[in-house]
Amino acid sequence: MQAGIAILVFAGLMAVKTTFAAQHVMGGSQGWEESVDFDSWSSDQSFKVGDQLVFKYSGLHSVVELGSETAYKSCDLGTPVNSLSSGNDVVKLSETGTRYFACGTPGHCEQGMKVKVNVVSSDSTAVPSPGSGSSSDSDSSSGHGLRRASIEYMLAVGSLIMGLVWSF
Numbered sequence: 001m002q003a004g005i006a007i008l009v010f011a012g013l014m015a016v017k018t019t020f021a022a023q024h025v026m027g028g029s030q031g032w033e034e035s036v037d038f039d040s041w042s043s044d045q046s047f048k049v050g051d052q053l054v055f056k057y058s059g060l061h062s063v064v065e066l067g068s069e070t071a072y073k074s075c076d077l078g079t080p081v082n083s084l085s086s087g088n089d090v091v092k093l094s095e096t097g098t099r100y101f102a103c104g105t106p107g108h109c110e111q112g113m114k115v116k117v118n119v120v121s122s123d124s125t126a127v128p129s130p131g132s133g134s135s136s137d138s139d140s141s142s143g144h145g146l147r148r149a150s151i152e153y154m155l156a157v158g159s160l161i162m163g164l165v166w167s168f
């Protein structure tokens, strides 16, 4: 019985952990493709420490991580921080800051196949969007984020309690 409870507690903790970390499939359903407008796609995303980026693509493409805004802007792929080419690559966001990714196929970056990922602390509930202004705006969006986080937390705790009840 005790071992069973320990397993349930562990499963519950895993549920909490996974509810808070998100996987971002780059480009959404289209994936890592030239046709995606990555600027507008990424503006709807909230990238947090602990989240993962997933790059899904065909053999026409690859993933090159760039080390600077300058390299990103000019599509300078000469000194990449990291290169990936499996077609189903997972990149973990382990700290705050900006990460830059582009396709390594000649010409694709210039065509817009690149994305900038602004990673914020996992405590943050709101990502200020450029040009958005008033304090009431940011208040309401952070309130929304908090509400969402607490609902996810309650779901995780709820499933843990359900598990405990069933074990008796």
Ligand SMILES: [Cu+2]
Pocket (backbone or CB within 6 Å): 034, 060, 061, 062, 103, 104, 105, 108, 113
């Ligand atoms: Cu490409």
